[in-house]
Amino acid sequence: MENTENKIKITLDGKTIYARKGSTIVEAARENGIYIPTLCHFEGADPKACCRICTVKINNRFMTSCTTPVSEGMEIENNTEEINDLRKSIVELLFVSGNHFCPTCEKSGNCELQALAYRFKMLVPRFPFSFPRKEVDASNPKIVKEQNRCILCKRCIKTIRDEEGRHYFAYKNRGQHLEVVLDPVLGADMPDELAKKAMENCPTGSILYKGKGFEQPIGTRKYDNQPIGSEIENQS
Amino acid sequence: MATDEKIYQILSKFDQDKTRLMDILLSIHEDQGFVSADDMRKLSESLGISYAQVQETATFYHFFSNTPKGKYNIYLNNSITSVLKGRAAVKEAFEYYCGTAFGSVSEDGLFGLFDTSCIGMNDQEPAAIINDKIFTNLTPFRVKQLVDDMRKGLSAEELMYEDFGSGNNADPDIRAMVTNNIRKKSIILKKDYEPFSFLTSKLKTMSPEEVIAEIEASNLRGRGGAGFPTGLKWRFGRRTAGKHRVIICNADEGEPGTFKDRVLLTEYPELIFEGMVVAAYATGADIGLLYLRYEYKYLYHFLNRKLTEMRKKNFLGESIAGMDGFDFDIRIQLGAGAYVCGEESALIESLEGKRGEPRDKPPFPVEKGYLGYPTIVNNVETLATAVKILHHGAAWYSSFGTKDSLGTKLLSISGDCRFPGIYEVEWGTTLREIVAMSGAEDVQAIQVGGPSGMIIGMKDVNNMDNSELMKWYKPSGMMIAEKFFDRKLSYSDLPTGGSIMIFDNSRDLLSEVVMNFMNFFIEESCASCSTCRNIPLLMKNKLQKIIDGHGIRQDIYDLLNWGKILKASRCGLGQTAGNPILSSIFHFRHLYEQRIQSLTQFDSGFSLEKATEASRKYLNKKPVFHHF
Ligand code: SF4
Ligand code: SF4
Ligand code: FES
Numbered sequence: 122m123e124n125t126e127n128k129i130k131i132t133l134d135g136k137t138i139y140a141r142k143g144s145t146i147v148e149a150a151r152e153n154g155i156y157i158p159t160l161c162h163f164e165g166a167d168p169k170a171c172c173r174i175c176t177v178k179i180n181n182r183f184m185t186s187c188t189t190p191v192s193e194g195m196e197i198e199n200n201t202e203e204i205n206d207l208r209k210s211i212v213e214l215l216f217v218s219g220n221h222f223c224p225t226c227e228k229s230g231n232c233e234l235q236a237l238a239y240r241f242k243m244l245v246p247r248f249p250f251s252f253p254r255k256e257v258d259a260s261n262p263k264i265v266k267e268q269n270r271c272i273l274c275k276r277c278i279k280t281i282r283d284e285e286g287r288h289y290f291a292y293k294n295r296g297q298h299l300e301v302v303l304d305p306v307l308g309a310d311m312p313d314e315l316a317k318k319a320m321e322n323c324p325t326g327s328i329l330y331k332g333k334g335f336e337q338p339i340g341t342r343k344y345d346n347q348p349i350g351s352e353i354e355n356q357s
Numbered sequence: 358m359a360t361d362e363k364i365y366q367i368l369s370k371f372d373q374d375k376t377r378l379m380d381i382l383l384s385i386h387e388d389q390g391f392v393s394a395d396d397m398r399k400l401s402e403s404l405g406i407s408y409a410q411v412q413e414t415a416t417f418y419h420f421f422s423n424t425p426k427g428k429y430n431i432y433l434n435n436s437i438t439s440v441l442k443g444r445a446a447v448k449e450a451f452e453y454y455c456g457t458a459f460g461s462v463s464e465d466g467l468f469g470l471f472d473t474s475c476i477g478m479n480d481q482e483p484a485a486i487i488n489d490k491i492f493t494n495l496t497p498f499r500v501k502q503l504v505d506d507m508r509k510g511l512s513a514e515e516l517m518y519e520d521f522g523s524g525n526n527a528d529p530d531i532r533a534m535v536t537n538n539i540r541k542k543s544i545i546l547k548k549d550y551e552p553f554s555f556l557t558s559k560l561k562t563m564s565p566e567e568v569i570a571e572i573e574a575s576n577l578r579g580r581g582g583a584g585f586p587t588g589l590k591w592r593f594g595r596r597t598a599g600k601h602r603v604i605i606c607n608a609d610e611g612e613p614g615t616f617k618d619r620v621l622l623t624e625y626p627e628l629i630f631e632g633m634v635v636a637a638y639a640t641g642a643d644i645g646l647l648y649l650r651y652e653y654k655y656l657y658h659f660l661n662r663k664l665t666e667m668r669k670k671n672f673l674g675e676s677i678a679g680m681d682g683f684d685f686d687i688r689i690q691l692g693a694g695a696y697v698c699g700e701e702s703a704l705i706e707s708l709e710g711k712r713g714e715p716r717d718k719p720p721f722p723v724e725k726g727y728l729g730y731p732t733i734v735n736n737v738e739t740l741a742t743a744v745k746i747l748h749h750g751a752a753w754y755s756s757f758g759t760k761d762s763l764g765t766k767l768l769s770i771s772g773d774c775r776f777p778g779i780y781e782v783e784w785g786t787t788l789r790e791i792v793a794m795s796g797a798e799d800v801q802a803i804q805v806g807g808p809s810g811m812i813i814g815m816k817d818v819n820n821m822d823n824s825e826l827m828k829w830y831k832p833s834g835m836m837i838a839e840k841f842f843d844r845k846l847s848y849s850d851l852p853t854g855g856s857i858m859i860f861d862n863s864r865d866l867l868s869e870v871v872m873n874f875m876n877f878f879i880e881e882s883c884a885s886c887s888t889c890r891n892i893p894l895l896m897k898n899k900l901q902k903i904i905d906g907h908g909i910r911q912d913i914y915d916l917l918n919w920g921k922i923l924k925a926s927r928c929g930l931g932q933t934a935g936n937p938i939l940s941s942i943f944h945f946r947h948l949y950e951q952r953i954q955s956l957t958q959f960d961s962g963f964s965l966e967k968a969t970e971a972s973r974k975y976l977n978k979k980p981v982f983h984h985f
Contacts, residue, residue: 170717171885176925181923188717210922212890248895272887291409292712292885294416295695297894299884304409306398331688 131195146186146197147175156350157199158208158237160215160324161274162187172273174211174237178204205241212237213246220252220269221325227334228326230342234272235325236349255300261308263316263331271301271327281319283307289319301327358393359385368403375404377544378414378710382421385905391422392432417712417883419473419694420651427462427469429507431455432486436475436613437873438771439482443496448481450497451814454504460667467507474696474877475613476652479771479858480538480778488513489654491533493522495980525623530659537620538778541794543765544749544757545742546781552627555748556634557678565595568639572743574751576763581607581699581736582806582854583929587743590733593723594640597731602642604633604685605727605734609704610649611696613877614809614856617767618737620779622649622656625741626663630687632740634672635747637685639732645673645687648704651694662687678884695880700732700928702726703883714883714926738767738855748967758784762847770795772804772859788813788842791857799861802945805846807856808874809933811940812866813841841944866941867948868904874937882930892923896938907962908953916942 128139133150140149148158149164170185177186178198198204215234223229255268277290278301291313293302320330367384371377385392392415401408415421418760431447448459451470459470478484481493490513492503506516514532521527522536539546553826556619573588606629610618621629633645649657664687667673677683687732695713698704702716705727726732742764746754758764762784771777775796788803804812844850860870873895884890896919920935942949954960973979
């Protein structure tokens with residue numbers, strides 16, 4: 122019998138589970154072997170619900186499970202037709218609003234966006250492709266910022282900072298002109314480790330560490346062999 | 358590029374505090390009209406944030422620029438009412454006389470022409486902001502005069518010919534052409550109240566708990582549109598522990614079509630500030646902030662003077678009105694052009710010097726707001742109303758309005774009507790009454806609650822089955838058709854922040870009105886949510902396809918389904934950004950049905966003929982297209 126002390130009871134798709142007080146719905150679900158897809162959320166960093174893919178329904182309202190803490194008796198709809206279709210539509214949105222040509226992408230197989238597209242069995246998106254014109258910024262000595270693949274998830278903004286807490290990456294503009302840019306000043310002498318970490322933390326192939334792209338052959342990468350989420354679902 | 362000296366002067370004025378970045382950027386703009394890359398670099402060095410972070414804030418707001426602008430910068434309102442009142446001709450005149458196109462600065466650096474979202478002058482359109490001064494009722498002729506005078510080097514103030522508007526608009530600290538157009542006064546607008554008399558007498562006999570209880574008894578709900586119970590908000594704020602507590606007055610009136618807060622700020626500033634002081638007393642707040650939208654900058658000095666007068670009378674500062682331990686003061690923070698900052702958590706981000714991106718909730722501002730302190734954000738009208746309620750008592754207030762919506766509401770009425778302006782009506786007023794009192798004729802539709810609201814139509818022509826839509830769609834702002842004109846403004850029927858726009862039968866609702874609203878949301882999205890960043894544009898393009906005659910029935914279903922996805926967005930902007938289309942499908946389905954090809958199952962909207970026209974002409978070839 123699991124230890125339910127200090128835990129609160131919630132219902133996820135009708136199933137009762139026990140959650141740590143103060144944990145978010147995503148964490149609670151994961152600790153119970155249930156995978157709620159996330160994309161903009163990065164474990165350990167403050168959540169900022171940008172991608173909306175972790176949306177669940179509580180009391181007939183959409184809430185993002187990466188930011189919402191559990192509370193006693195909470196009833197959550199997660200794996201429903203409505204929610205799954207919403208999530209799939211978000212993956213599609215991210216595909217049509219950028220230029221994601223997976224076969225030529227350095228991140229293929231390690232890309233969470235691509236992996237989610239497989240998980241949701243995306244074939245032809247319901248939305249028309251917009252084929253926006255975006256730039257590739259290779260001015261930094263260590264990093265290529267490939268704007269065509271950026272899904273504006275803020276992970277790099279939240280996780281790549283210097284000792285004083287200054288951000289290497291930041292949003293620029295708003296609306297249709299929103300982009301994530303690398304600071305030209307701080308970025309000029311970015312430590313190697315941080316540059317590599319930036320590439321790793323990016324869910325897509327938008328941040329590339331120069332000279333590193335194809336080190337591990339495509340076909341042998343993380344999601345080439347194991348669908349995203351399976352590490353949580355098969356953990357028992 | 359500002360000199361080092363200037364930059365450091367500005368920085369030290371704001372204690373090199375990064376949370377005052379808005380003021381720092383505003384000051385640099387005030388000084389030189391733009392902030393250069395070099396300036397941003399200097400700021401980043403002193404503020405302890407990266408260049409990219411400074412740029413993040415500096416590129417978010419519409420009135421900031423990182424390239425030099427003109428000596429005269431003309432921001433022409435592009436709200437739908439401006440369009441209906443002749444914006445196109447005014448725009449053309451500006452371009453002709455200034456010799457440059459909108460979105461650019463003339464070669465001689467004299468004129469910058471820019472579009473801007475609703476500036477809160479819908480009852481006197483077309484209107485523009487020229488070097489922070491407001492110019493209303495523009496005509497091509499007037500534009501020629503203005504441009505001639507600007508070429509002579511006259512200042513923005515001199516351009517007005519001392520032709521000031523009504524009431525306090527002629528005050529030496531305002532001097533604006535703006536008119537108030539107050540057309541109907543009731544319990545809030547009647548000048549039967551000596552400002553600060555509640556603060557100096559009855560308040561002293563009441564405990565904070567009693568003040569909150571009285572507001573709760575009145576059932577006052579937030580007047581900005583969302584309608585959250587004010588008393589409860591105050592109670593939550595009071596309950597949360599914090600080193601400081603904060604009262605914010607939200608004067609970021611950005612919903613297109615609303616301008617009632619502008620009139621309150623002009624004519625009743627004491628009532629608003631007294632409301633803030635009272636709210637501070639009730640909640641135990643010591644910090645007060647009024648967030649004033651940049652469009653209303655012409656009121657800034659006037660409002661500050663009012664605060665100075667209050668300090669002199671000890672209505673602000675320490676031991677206010679002789680009440681020991683009651684310390685509270687108010688600072689006015691200017692915005693810089695971003696509709697989304699009307700959302701309370703975005704407003705707080707902006708107050709902290711960041712881009713106005715809404716926060717995830719929970720936590721709500723009452724728990725964790727400005728600089729992490731418990732924060733109560735109230736709308737201008739809410740605060741003014743609170744004072745009147747407390748002065749006369751909740752029982753008195755409850756005698757106005759309807760059972761579920763007590764009291765009165767300020768409406769901003771504009772569009773196709775003879776008497777646009779401010780009307781204070783009791784809740785329960787019907788749209789038919791609004792048509793009558795505003796002198797509107799031949800009405801096709803009424804937009805209640807601005808673009809995020811609902812459009813309601815005049816004729817009983819919409820017999821389409823909306824049951825599918827009804828299952829999940831609850832419009833908060835709407836376009837309404839006539840068979841619904843007996844509907845009442847109230848929290849149970851038509852809740853509204855007060856923007857009412859009327860369209861007569863000469864208007865094309867889809868291509869004029871709905872398109873204008875969609876463009877507004879696309880422009881104003883903070884864009885951090887994947888849904889709000891992408892769906893409105895996709896919906897707009899789909900609507901364009903229908904307007905162009907390429908639509909099929911599936912396109913209408915797509916619009917409904919895509920609108921639903923928006924409900925997963927973080928804030929009200931994204932959640933309602935589909936409403937112009939959804940509510941017009943709801944009330945004006947026939948306008949869509951008329952335009953689609955009823956017999957066609959598929960139309961990509963792509964015309965091969967058109968796409969190859971230029972090359973065919975060039976090659977002088979006439980290929981045969983096979984149509985299926
Ligand atoms: S660069 Fe990568 S991590 Fe950063 S916002 Fe874009 S997709 Fe997200
Ligand atoms: S809904 Fe739109 S405006 Fe609101 S937070 Fe999301 S992206 Fe920003
Ligand atoms: S993972 Fe929760 S919103 Fe992106």
